[in-house]
Amino acid sequence: MLDQLGVSRVLERHMMPDWVKVSRAAGEEALDPDTGVLAPSSPLVVYEGRAGLYPQQEKIRSRGRTGAWVEEVRAGYKLILPLAAPELEDLDTVLVVKSVDEQARGRTYEVTTLGEVSSFPVIRTVWLEQHNRRTDG
Template identity: 30%
Template sequence: MTGLDLSALVPVIEELILLDTVRFTTPAGTPVFNPDTGQYETPPGDIIYEGPGAVQIAGTVGGVTSLPAPTLPWVDETRSKYKALTPLAAPIAERDTIVTVVAVHPGGDLSLLGRQWRAQDPSTGGTLGVIRMTTLDQIQQTRES
């Protein structure tokens, strides 16, 4: 008995879903405050992948990693559950890889441009995969004034 072969579906799925361009970079150190933008920015690291991809909400509700309390020295941080989709040929993203949307397809969501996420775990793999999935947490950024 032969196993299920999904290789014929790979080009179809890639053409239908991987419409935007995503960039995966290695983290290059601690974020640095940019006074021109008023945001903390991570210095650019090495690009390990730039090509077709998609970033989607993971379909589950995010959470809060700590409870807010006025006596604590930190602010509560939300967890945003997203996933990056890339071709199987893309390299496996290691934990803390920075994922950025650098181009969107015509009619796509322009608010994704420049947004960044951090890989929570190495990219997933499976015996019946047709695309690579990487779990992400959005890097919190301040709003533009």
């Protein structure tokens, strides 16, 4: 029998070299006492810690404007997280804080699907789309 926790620890150590911060938009607006204007609340940080970001291309076949079938390749990303990470939700924002790949630092991604589940979970997996790239350094 496989040791589920042991497998999980090995994967964390060897497949999650990055550090991410996951935020969720707060649904309510807050009153700014100085201006008297309603403003969006600060996002709620739901996870900050180890992760692994991996590219995942997806081939899609759809009807184009002319009605003919068109094949396109869409870039997507798979984010793996430790088992202890909370469940992420659609539209959560993932910021890459630290990464082995310098070009990944500062990029943000949006969660596009609910996390995958398994009968023998050893990691958490969610699918992402690149949202934007921070330009402030």
